[in-house]
Amino acid sequence: MSKKKYQVFLSSTYSDLQTVRDSITRALYELDCIPVGMEAFPAADEEQFEFIKKLIDQTDYYVLVIGARYGSIAPDGMSYTEKEYRYAMEIGVPVLAFVHSSPDTLPKEVSDIRDPKKAEEFYRFRNDVTAARMVKMWDSDQTLPASVVLALNRAFSTSPRQGWIRSPSVDTEKTLEKLVELQEELTSAREELKLFKAMDGQLKDIAGLDAEVTCFVEAWKRDNNSSTVRDGVKEFHVRLEDVFRDVGPNMIESLNQDAFSNMVALFVSKGQRKWNSVEYKFSLTRETLNLLRIQYEALGLIKVFRSKTVGGKTANFWQLTKTGSTEVRRLNVIKAN
Template sequence: MRKFQVFVSSTFLDLKDERQAVSQNILELNHIPVGMEFFGAADREQMEFIKDEIRNSDYYVLIIGGKYGSIDAITGKSYTQLEYEYANDIGIPILVFLRRDRHSLPADQRDVDGTKISALDKFIDAASGANRIRDEWENLSELVTKSGNALNKEMNRTSSKAIGWVRADKATGLDAREKIFQLEQELEELKNNKDPLLGANDDPQSLYDAVTQSIARIQDSDTNDLERSKLRSAALRYLNKIVDLSLMGEVPANLAFNSGINASRLDMEVLALKLFTLAYYSQPLPSHRLATLHKQAETGSLYEVVEKDGGKILRKSTEQPGEVSQKALSEALFLAANATVPQCEIAYSQAWNISQQLRELEAVEQLLAVLAASKSVRASSSQPDWLPMTVDEIGEFVGFDWGRQTGRIIPAYLVGKMADCVAFLSFVGWRNVFLDLVEEALALHATESPMATWASNFRSGLLQTAYRTNLINEVEQLISVHLGEGLNDFLRPTKVPPL
């Protein structure tokens, strides 16, 4: 019996549960799901790899919610739309499932920017073409049922035209046997030849350098799809070797950490988690721990280094993904509460990233409460009355010693991240609160060095939020008042503040 490959496409974080449920149902239907869980959120760097997966698929399922998705800077279209357009261009059957009443979804599940709303509407019109299966869904159960029924119907109608997959021992045709022979030959060549990027060396630094070279070649526009696929496979082998050597104590912590960053660049998130875990085990720095927590929240997995048979192994925890992610957030919030300059940027940024991974308003409310408490203690002032939640409502912070924050400076980045939280939550009256925080952050930033480690991220992050919320004119005016700069100078600071 043939198994058909089904590519499941949607925006990344807001429809993660829906995508996983549909993929699981496809498995239960005895077919092969392919989608973002295999390579992470789309970006231009990996679009060619995604196209290759779509090209190898027999059917394409598109799930649309309330968000248009991340935008490709060159085309101005979302990566989800680019995936759909490619599937449409090559002519594979497309099934579209649209969230009913998407305009009434909670603020964190829909676009609020007018430009993105309009783009999503146009995308839906284009995807709802004639002679195409299109249905609406309101909850997870309805989506799974409707997508499963629709796939069965479409497969019954078009299976004679689809290629599908069969066991090698059932593929009796000459072409299949030739392909098997070719693959066997390639496997033998791999066994008999060292990886070309490594030469004769197999030490940790050479492995790391090989991964870095692989990434550079994958990103090179002259590299074809087949070469990219081989380079990704090679990089995977190198990174797994670094994991093995790390467990043997032969890899410096910073090299394991940087290898984790490379794994993330390749969207190998579980492998990145393993490498960050090993880096922290070798050298327990806050930056190593925060990167580990971020990947725990992103993957819903947790690994521990344990002794076994005289050596060390990575053991995966049996905790549920939701529990792992919530614990990661709690620990990240503690690290953020204790952050000092210049580590504050890393702590606040990773706590923010983790709160976004959880896709829950309460997670952002908790981060905002911790930042506000830290700020009020440092400034010896009372907390604002507009907070949706205070730290007193976070059980893990009962009895927390905030006195350690007394007298510490308040970096602009702390207040700027509070502004990000407020814009994300969009509670009643949030615009005035957001602009007040931006003004306070800019006043603080006027006394900081524009070359400080956190300055660039503070400036670019502030403008991104301002554009997203359509408050760029107001923010531009505040920048001019407090820094005497236009937007271009603000992004590329050269001035040194007065002593």
């Protein structure tokens, strides 16, 4: 018979416990569980909470982690974290609670207890949880995942649940691998969103893709000694949108910065350059390359990272963000007549 896999809902406040959540999620995968939670869009309104309830309906075990925050408040005055907890209790899902033993020692950046009103709600909720059942106290991010795994193993024996069993027509291992991949993508998307929001407050007057920029293109040729030498610089004017429409699709997968420079140089100088010999190659000046990078990054369209090349060297690579992918599709999709 196929091994049963349990679905575990991980509940907590989000921004203050993100690292802890990531560690516990990895531990759950290693335990061969199916972790679920609101990683994509932490609960912030009643519509999303209705979706959360459906997830909890399908959950075998509910893990609650409490630090020093009460969480986002719903219209009824209760935090969404508490609403999740009470719903799990209401429908009879086994609850495993992990409560920080000394919330007053946590930094103020991740704590509500310095605000009298928030502190009152936090301690009320914390006391309700600790009074309702046996809970595990924690004070270390490093040991908490192991405590969760031990508690779940005990629950598997004392309170077995329906779980999920592999169907002959479904490859559960591949499904779990896909879940891990999606989780990593969501983490990356959250970081991009965080960066975009931070930049949005600072760059209110930034020019959009309709702006025209000056690109300086360098030509290089081989001399009589077969050495590559510079053969002049030409100035071209082009719109950011036109460059992005032409070169953007090449960044769906990561694109070496030198290749990007060559593609843009060929595009902006097309039909205007006098060089036709195969002995020539073209690139952007460093100033032009930096200008394009700064502008596209500021618009949230690309991310640039260092990585190994096929030859083993290290280089910059340009890749579209989620926003950039959407924009490339908008600019290049073939529209119906």
